[in-house]
Amino acid sequence: MYSTKYHKPASIADATAALTAGEDATILAGGQTLLATMKQHLASPSDLVDIRAIDGLSDISADGNVLTIGAAATHTAVASSAVVRDVCPALADLASGIGDPAVRNVGTIGGSVANNDPAADYPAAMLALGATIVTNTREITADDFFEGLFSTALEDGEIITAVKITAPAKAAYAKFPQPASLFALVGVFVADGAGGVRVAVTGAGEDGVFRQGAMESALGANWSAGALDGVAASQDGLMSDMHGAADYRAHLIAVMAKRAVSAA
């Protein structure tokens, strides 16, 4: 790992100042991806701004049916939160299946969402639940937030502070993990929420997480696994790699979607 300068600001203002002052500064939220990337010299930030000591940034709370999860909340915190379990159990289940226990103790929801790995779990939940990504300057809908492979609507120096989710009537996530990395080979999050029925797919798309319109229509008319019979996922725009070809991933999308609907 190349040398870097570590900062641990106590406030968003101090974090912003450190991000602006650094030549090529980046945010450290858990580092379970970032540090591995730095070791491989795929990233070499001049400064690391650790946001985990900022007051309130790890808080999880609910106001009626709106859940707010601080950006620095770990996957373990989300998985074991009674509040998350109450408002959106599907999200707690998803968090309990990310990586392995030691990784979940450190990795954070804000880090995962900001990184927008095309095989990460959280982006599927954010998109399917119609979540709002709250930053230090604005609120961004999940539809506008995830722009493509590892790319998001975040501006330079912008810090995710929380995500907000409105409780869905029904939701579930089904993942087919790539057994070595434990990332999703295909993961499908289905939700029947305020914005209607949404189906979001991770692990499969060349441009990262995406919504599966045909399945949304079918489930909107009839919320059942059987409604997805014959609704084939297109191979267009799906990834092909050593772990699975596009046609295999397309098949898995249908299988995982049915499993998720049955579990919801």
Place this chain on the structure above:
Amino acid sequence: MTTVNMTVNGKAVSGNIPDNTLLSEFLRENLRLTGTHIGCDTSQCGACVVHINGMPVKSCSTLAVSLDGAEVLTIEGLTKGGKDAELHPMQVAFNDNHGLQCGFCTPGMIMTGIDMVKRYKAEGKDLTSDAIRAELEGNICRCTGYHNIVKSIEDAATKM
């Protein structure tokens, strides 16, 4: 360089270290606690698992400077009083059940095993062999085929 202070195995330690020092490096190179192993260095294998503030963490994927004020427990901290000291029940169980062959993954297996037993007990959940296998998702062993590791943890759970 940054000065970091933490408690490792009950002892206050400090170091003036480069900011990019991993906890695994700090433990092994600065403190000479070489029981924490570096297997893959990519957060996959779990040989480097230590407890930070009571939670298992991969020390190869954590910056030492981020842990100012933290309590760290490594494999060396499980016994107290030198080489004739009594082993931790998890260590005894790995010995009794032949839960290791080359032993490289063992420190991580034991730190992970202790956490899962404590956590399941605290939550009142049954630590079945299936649950142990799922909990070992982040710990890789290339020798044993895991059977005796699972048996060791099951055995230790009855004694912890």
